[in-house]
Amino acid sequence: MSARAVGYPVLPDGGWRDVGGIRTWMAETGQGLPVVFVHGGTFGSGASASGAFVWDAAVAELSSQYRTIVYDRPAQGLTDAPPPGQFTMGTIVGHLIALIEQLELPPVHLVGHSRGGFVATRATLLRPDLVRSLTIVSSGTLSPGVGTNNVHLARPPFPPFTRESVRWVYERYCHAPESITDAWVDCSFQVIDRPEYRALVERMAADATVATEFLPALARDKAETLSWLREGRLQRPTQVIWGRDDRTAYLTRGYELYEMVSAHEARTVLNVIDKSGHFPYKEHARWFNATLSEFIATAGYEHA
Amino acid sequence: MPEPATPTTIDAAGMPTGVLDAGAGHRAIVLLHGGIPGRALYAPTTELWRPLIARLTAPRVLAIDLPGTGGSAISDAEDLTVAATIARVEATLEVAGVTEAIVVGHGDASVIAMELALSRPMVKGAAILAGLGTAPTGDGTPPIALRSPITPLWSAASQRWTMTRLSYNHSHITGELLDQLVAAAAGPAHHAAVELMRQPSLAAAATADWMAAKVRFFAACREPGYAVPISIVWAANDPLLSISHGDVLFDILSTTRAELDFALIPRAGHLLHRDQPHAVARQLNRLVHLTL
Numbered sequence: 001m002s003a004r005a006v007g008y009p010v011l012p013d014g015g016w017r018d019v020g021g022i023r024t025w026m027a028e029t030g031q032g033l034p035v036v037f038v039h040g041g042t043f044g045s046g047a048s049a050s051g052a053f054v055w056d057a058a059v060a061e062l063s064s065q066y067r068t069i070v071y072d073r074p075a076q077g078l079t080d081a082p083p084p085g086q087f088t089m090g091t092i093v094g095h096l097i098a099l100i101e102q103l104e105l106p107p108v109h110l111v112g113h114s115r116g117g118f119v120a121t122r123a124t125l126l127r128p129d130l131v132r133s134l135t136i137v138s139s140g141t142l143s144p145g146v147g148t149n150n151v152h153l154a155r156p157p158f159p160p161f162t163r164e165s166v167r168w169v170y171e172r173y174c175h176a177p178e179s180i181t182d183a184w185v186d187c188s189f190q191v192i193d194r195p196e197y198r199a200l201v202e203r204m205a206a207d208a209t210v211a212t213e214f215l216p217a218l219a220r221d222k223a224e225t226l227s228w229l230r231e232g233r234l235q236r237p238t239q240v241i242w243g244r245d246d247r248t249a250y251l252t253r254g255y256e257l258y259e260m261v262s263a264h265e266a267r268t269v270l271n272v273i274d275k276s277g278h279f280p281y282k283e284h285a286r287w288f289n290a291t292l293s294e295f296i297a298t299a300g301y302e303h304a
Numbered sequence: 305m306p307e308p309a310t311p312t313t314i315d316a317a318g319m320p321t322g323v324l325d326a327g328a329g330h331r332a333i334v335l336l337h338g339g340i341p342g343r344a345l346y347a348p349t350t351e352l353w354r355p356l357i358a359r360l361t362a363p364r365v366l367a368i369d370l371p372g373t374g375g376s377a378i379s380d381a382e383d384l385t386v387a388a389t390i391a392r393v394e395a396t397l398e399v400a401g402v403t404e405a406i407v408v409g410h411g412d413a414s415v416i417a418m419e420l421a422l423s424r425p426m427v428k429g430a431a432i433l434a435g436l437g438t439a440p441t442g443d444g445t446p447p448i449a450l451r452s453p454i455t456p457l458w459s460a461a462s463q464r465w466t467m468t469r470l471s472y473n474h475s476h477i478t479g480e481l482l483d484q485l486v487a488a489a490a491g492p493a494h495h496a497a498v499e500l501m502r503q504p505s506l507a508a509a510a511t512a513d514w515m516a517a518k519v520r521f522f523a524a525c526r527e528p529g530y531a532v533p534i535s536i537v538w539a540a541n542d543p544l545l546s547i548s549h550g551d552v553l554f555d556i557l558s559t560t561r562a563e564l565d566f567a568l569i570p571r572a573g574h575l576l577h578r579d580q581p582h583a584v585a586r587q588l589n590r591l592v593h594l595t596l
Contacts (some may be wrong), residue, residue: 244554244566255547262540262570267581272565274554287563290590298586 007078008187010056010140011070012063017079020098025078026071027052029097030063031133035296036103037068038096039115041140043075043087044204046155046160048169051077053187054113062293066109071099072234073119077191081200083235087209088217089094089115093122100130107132109296115277116250118142122221124236125228133237136257138278140249141218143257146224149248149278161198163189173278175245184282232264237299239269241291243276243283265300309365311350311386313375316395322493323396324350326357327364331576331596333365333588338411338436338574340373340514341384342497345453345466347489348373352472355476356577359408359585363404368396370413370590372497374488381500382439384567387504394424404428406591408576412437415517421532422524425577428434429562431535431588432553434542434574437514438521440556441548449543458498472541472573473580480571487527509528522556529559533595536565537580537587539572561593 007014007027014027030202037058041050050141052070059068072079074095075087083093098120100108112120124131129303140147152172158164166188191197204210230232231285238261242254251272262268273284281288335356339348350367357365369376371383371392382388393416397405406429409417415437421430432438449469454462463485467477476499488494501507507564524530534557536551554566567587572579 070578244558248539258568258570264308268570269586270568271553272564272566272568274558274566275562284563286594287590290593294586294590294593298582 007223008051008053008056008190010053010143010183010187012057014052014070014182017102020095022074022082022095023080024071024074024095024099024267026050026069027059028067028069029059030065030067031298032066032138033109033165034067034069035062035109035111036096036100036105036113037070038071038116038120039070039075039076040109040113040116042210044079044201044210046165046198046201046303047078047156048166048188049191049197051187051191053077054184054279054282058281058289061285061289065295069103069108071204076156078229085213087204089118089214089221090217093119093126096123097122097127097130105130109133109135109299111135113135113137113281114139115141118222118225122225125225125233128235128236131236133296134234135239135241135295137241137280138246138249139257140253140256141222142153142225143180143249143253144260145250145253145256147222147248148250152247160201161192166192173248174283175243175275175277176283178202178286179279196256200264226260229260234261234264234265237296238265239271239291239299241271241273241280243278243280244272245276246278249280269295309354309367311375314396314399315390315393316399318549319371319379319392320375320377321339321371322350322369323394323400324367325364325400327362329363330401331362332364332366332400332402333360333362333408333592333596334368334393334402336407336409336413336416337370337373337412338409338434339344340412340510341370341494342501344509345450345457347458347485347494349488350374350577351405351484351488356585359582360592362596364402365400366400366402367398368393368458369453369493370416372493374491374493375414376476377493380494380547381509383499384497384500385513386419388415388494390419393420397426402426405593406431406588408433408438408588410503414438415514415521416523418425418521419517419523421530421534427532429528429533429535429591431447431537431591433537433584434545434576435536435550435553436437436574437518438469439545439553440522447544456520457525458486458494460486463489467575470574471579472539472571476578482594510571524535525559529561531559531561531572533563533591535567535587537567537569537576539574539576540568540570541572542574542576546576548584
């Protein structure tokens with residue numbers, strides 16, 4: 001771990017480590033079974049940015065029981081970008097696997113949100129030996145069916161790289177605007193305001209990296225991942241959590257995902273919270289933390 | 305949870321009432337079994353809750369025999385009404401010293417739980433398990449799972465058939481369970497309820513009474529809505545209720561001003577608390593953690 005302990009004001013101090021050649025920011029807190037959180041969002045957007053900071057409420061509450069580990073995915077948050085030509089989900093999944101291996105963790109409880117739900121699931125499918133249980137939160141990226149986030153987030157009315165654009169994006173994602181705190185917006189702004197991040201966004205726009213590199217590779221990986229799910233390869237206790245009012249990933253998609261997984265894995269549960277958009281762990285933090293904690297505490301130890 | 309829960313009889317407002325009581329204290333999770341007394345094709349008994357009780361983390365668990373089942377006596381048909389059932393549950397909680405409760409209603413009894421949750425300040429949260437008594441029926445076709453039961457009703461063979469029809473996983477239908485069900489059927493409470501429900505006019509009145517309770521529930525959801533946290537726990541393989549029933553119930557309850565959640569449990573039938581007791585316990589334990 002790097003000597004410089006910095007990060008986000010809403011999280012415990014973290015630091016950087018080299019993970020597969022990518023300088024990676026992470027923070028860990030607490031003791032007990034490890035719980036690794038994988039944030040959502042995508043790289044290359046100037047309208048808003050995600051990162052480890054979204055898990056602040058989960059870390060604050062669950063670190064009294066578990067060893068919580070949050071990190072920034074490659075090219076997101078405070079983590080460096082991968083080399084050119086490697087802006088793919090394959091890189092991000094491989095990076096998560098490398099991080100878990102490098103930390104020499106016993107099998108972890110993996111929690112992935114949105115695009116991070118895909119990352120966590122794919123990592124579980126590739127390396128079940130590293131994973132004790134899987135929690136998938138509102139992942140339109142993973143679930144079959146039609147995604148609507150690019151519909152609801154189309155053409156933000158505010159300029160990129162501003163707090164206003166960040167807040168606007170979160171307002172589209174969330175059910176209740178009051179759940180979007182200044183601290184949350186500030187963390188996202190902290191990321192998009194970094195010169196390195198801005199430069200990356202501009203370079204990716206110029207190269208059309210998302211359209212020509214990231215999305216085509218993701219489409220191939222997704223097709224394979226869904227076929228693996230249909231084959232029943234996901235053999236870990238799996239919890240699907242969804243916000244009932246998510247405009248960007250409709251609840252019907254959560255049902256489809258649940259059906260695919262539960263067809264083969266008895267230790268599956270679908271948990272839906274009312275009056276919640278795409279961020280149930282922000283809009284209903286106590287509920288989410290209790291749901292996750294109960295699942296982790298019993299996952300895999302017994303089932304009829 | 306201290307084990308074992310002890311079956312006891314409480315004098316609730318002058319009427320003997322059977323309970324399974326585990327743990328101690330004034331804060332409790334209260335379990336109300338499904339099956340309309342005198343009508344259900346199995347003899348409801350609090351013993352059905354045992355696998356779930358063993359996995360609950362509440363300071364106290366109190367499972368109550370509804371009037372006309374198990375150890376809960378009745379004197380006439382009036383004691384079987386929804387209003388009298390609610391009054392009996394309240395009296396039981398008072399005698400037991402419970403002042404703060406999460407009320408859990410399975411099947412038909414979900415409507416009892418929700419009526420209590422609407423207006424009794426002592427109820428801090430509620431859960432609906434396979435809510436036959438609360439899910440909209442509309443003009444849907446009746447389920448066929450329980451048609452043509454084995455006779456004589458409430459014999460061991462007949463109750464085995466019913467349990468099998470209602471369950472996804474048959475391994476919980478043990479000889480010990482059948483002995484308990486047969487014993488419950490042989491008790492004076494069940495016997496009295498069955499005799500009353502054999503009278504067509506009383507049976508028709510009971511049907512109308514339970515339907516009216518459901519209508520009151522729908523109206524309460526519209527206005528004023530519920531103020532306490534509610535968990536809906538649904539079984540993916542319930543022969544009496546589709547997943548869509550749960551979806552619609554979730555939608556109706558969205559007027560709730562506190563947390564409302566819906567959980568879908570795979571490989572579970574109508575007796576989900578026996579098919580998947582750990583998964584149901586997880587949902588209830590969260591409610592306990594957030595509420596009690």
